Amino acid sequence: MVEQSSEVPIPRPDAAAVTPSGVGCDMVTTERKLAETLAEVTGSDHVPAESHFFTDLGANSLLMAQFCARLRKNPDLPSPSMRDIYRHPTIRSLTAALVQAAAVDTAAPPAEPEPVAPPAPVTRAGRVRHVLCGTAQLLVFLVYSLVWGFVTARGYEWISAGSGFVGIYVRSLLFGSIGFTVLCVFPVLAKWLLVGRWKPGEFPVWGAAYLRFWLVKVLLHANPMVFFVGTPLYVLYLRVLGARIGKGVTILSRSVPVCTDLVTIGAGTVIRKDSFFLCYRAHAGRIQTGRVTLGRDVYVGEKTVLDIDTSLGDGAQLGHASALHSGQAVPDGEHWHGSPAEPTRVDYLRVAPARCGTARRVWFGALTLLQTLLLYLPLTLGGVYMLFTEIPAIGKRLDPQTAVLTRPELIPDAIAVSLALFCGFLVLGLVALYTLPRLLDLFLEPDRVYPLFGFHYSLHRAASRITNVRFFAWLFGDSSYIVHYLRGLGYDLSRVEQTGSNFGTEVQHETPFLVTVGSGTMVADGLSVVNADYSSTSFRVSRVSIGPRNFLGNNIAYPVGGRTGENCLLATKVMIPLDGEVREGVGLLGSPSFEIPRSVDRDASFDYLREGDELRRHLTAKNRYNLRTMALMLCVRWLHVFALTLFGLVSVDLYGVVGHVVIALYLAMTLAFTTGYYIFVERCLTSFRGLTPQLCSIYHPVFWWHERVWKMPTQYLNVFNGTPFKALVWRLLGVRIGRRVFDDGCYITERTLAVLGDDCTLNAGSKIQCHSQEDGTFKSDHSTLGARCTLGVGAHVHYGVTMGDDAVLAADSFLMKGEEVPPNAHWGGNPAVDRPEAGRAGRPPRTTDAPAAATS
DSSP states (O other): OOOOOTTSOOSSTTOOOOBOOSOOSOHHHHHHHHHHHHHHHHTOSOOOTTOOTTTTSOOOHHHHHHHHHHHHTOTTSOBOOHHHHHHSOSHHHHHHHHHHHHHHHHHSOOOOOOOOOOOOOOOOOOHHHHHHHHHHHHHHHHHHHHHHHHHHHHHHHHHHTOOHHHHHHHHHHHHHHHHHHHHHHHHHHHHHHHTOSOOSEEEETTSHHHHHHHHHHHHHHTOGGGGGTTSHHHHHHHHHTTOEEOTTOEEOOOOOOSSGGGEEEOTTOEEOTTOBOOSEEEETTEEEEOOEEEOTTOEEOSSOEEOSSEEEOTTOEEOTTOEEOTTOEEOTTOEEETTTTEEEOOOOOOSOOOOOOHHHHHHHHHHHHHHIIIIIHHHHHHHHHHHHHHSHHHHHHHSTTTTGGGGGGHHHHHHHHHHHHHHHHHHHHHHHHHHHHHHHHTTOOTTOOEESSSHHHHHHHHHHHHHTOHHHHHHHTTSTHHHHHHHHHTOBOOSOOOOSOSSOSOEEESOGGGEEEOTTOEEOTTEEEEOEEEOSSEEEEOOEEEOTTOEEOSSOEEETTOOBOSSOEEOTTOOOOOSSSOBOSSEEETTTTEEEOSOOTTTTTTGGGGSHHHHHHHHHHHHHHHHHHHHHHHHHHHHHHHHHHHHHHHHHHHHHHHTHHHHHHHHHHHHHHHHHHHHHHHHHHTTTOOOOOEEEETTSHHHHHHHHHHTSOOGGGGGGTTSHHHHHHHHHHTOEEOTTOEESSOEESSGGGEEEOTTOEEOTTOEEOOEEEETTEEEEOOEEEOTTOEEOTTOEEOTTOEEOTTOEEOTTOEEOTTOEEOTTOEEETTTTEEOHHHHHHOOOOOOSOOOHHHHO
């Protein structure tokens, strides 16, 4: 299929994303060798030159990725990318494009040779340094737990000494305000004392400089100011940490920049949620810090990544699902999108400004802070105290006269308390979800522009937070019951064609009342419905409509005005087009997106199971299995709550004997138990065996079992990010992982199908997904990363992938299924292709006056 998407500017017909490699033969010879190679891959005797790869030969993207990998191993043949395969889907058209591109490259006058820097060697940390760093991190956590436990116990004692409601409220107010202030101020002091002012530089992981970096990062992430993202208070806090931020800036992303001194944001800029601008990255065993510079009135869309040493000029825009790779700079007033970003004419700032001056921001920030200090904190702390005193199982243990006599009742009391808390959360949570947001929505009109930081903005934020609670989507997702849950929230799902997997377990939105999903559409995990537009001064909620009979892959941001219609395949990490004709009956892949076949023969082989009696029979069986899975997961969660409640009662019971130490150990004990508990349960679900590659229907019991394993809670993994313990936890979960792997926030979906070599570097937001679901077909396979590989921030690795030793995948890149990355290669983009110039260019020149934390 010839590329037709207006999202992909093609300046001339021969603009192929190829890497010519010694192409000296003529077209006939090249065509014959390409046909012979494809015949070997497909197992055919002969491949006609005019046969369409997908419609005539029945090939699929996995097979064609293997074809491209086979060509890359032959130095006498050109190396096409998957984008070339889709643009030129016959041997003849592909040969013509490749030979023409090679001829143009050969005819071009030789350029001045650029200085070629050798690939950065991976810094290998010794075993001693690795162990010492992990030990120091563990000691930091234990000290933090001790301080937390001591302060909590003394605070409880002081609050309990109050008399009456007023006395308890005043003491809760004072204790909460002091605690809140300390938690906010301490990370600032730690940053300035341990680091000083961040400067561009680099240092190895697991060393002393890294330990200081990690401590500052952890304190920032545990900071209560994170809850004020989207308010002027958060911007003010970043300024205190050293960021240079102008007036009228709005930041909606919860991704906290660590090296704040390297952040420069001009006045009137808006940064949407799920954006990364960390000002650091991990690369080849080292932490590299660099500047992120945004001019005045800049717009940064959702699900974007700003790598180090990037900039946007005044009035520039970066679209949704896009990235600036290291060294990229967007000129003043230009609009870019894609990964890596390229110029476009699309205007992503789609809401008119409103009156929102400094006085309004100050008023909103002050009111938000006062609400927190005078209302939320006192009611929470005082409420917890009153709850403890009113629950007999806890109150009698806090009374020295009865504590010793009640120890035989620990287990019955723990069961009663944990059941009351767990069931109360389920019932009251659903009631709140289905009532409060509807009341708040009465005050918001679709398509009306409201100023930020006012009454309507507060209502919108509250409704969005309530309806995006992940627990219930996790519980009902990957089953028929997610449809009823989303309808209850407010989704318009038209006439539902039940598949048993209409939505995954991860779906979010700005407002659930303006989402329309057509009949027969299926959605995998990670959908973000972007049905609110923002500027630095205003916002507007609008309806997002996803057409019927679509399939949406993983990690997609679907904005207002998306130009897709009926019967589309939207691939993983695709950028939804906002201009051009409405795409129908096609697939879209990449960022910027381009057209691919809607389906292939392999994905249609199970279509007979999706209609008639076969569908009804298999759907009934799947529903029963999913009900058992939901019941099992609720039991797993409740047992966890029961164990934590039991630990809490034991701690309270021993409080009078041991003192503050037992309360201080509670936090460390609960983390250790939670980790071990969920590891054990997950390994039991897999019978302590590894998963095997699959190609089956979603109505096969093997797929239902995979869905059950996916529901295992993994939030506890985030605590171990950036420590040697993360690799240990992955190993216990079944990942075949090498030594000294640095994991700053990677997620692996199928643990036992992933293989990671020694000294790999995995950045925040990266993902190794060893499966794919397209319509009614489920596929999974191993994914292998060789020794010393690097995954950039937000990079996504699909199934069946092999990365050679020392290979690099750039930030926000999507490495498609079946790809083989050669050793020492530098790949990037969505979909990822070989980018040798990125590896040769290295980093821009760096100053040498970095502080100790960035150079030692």
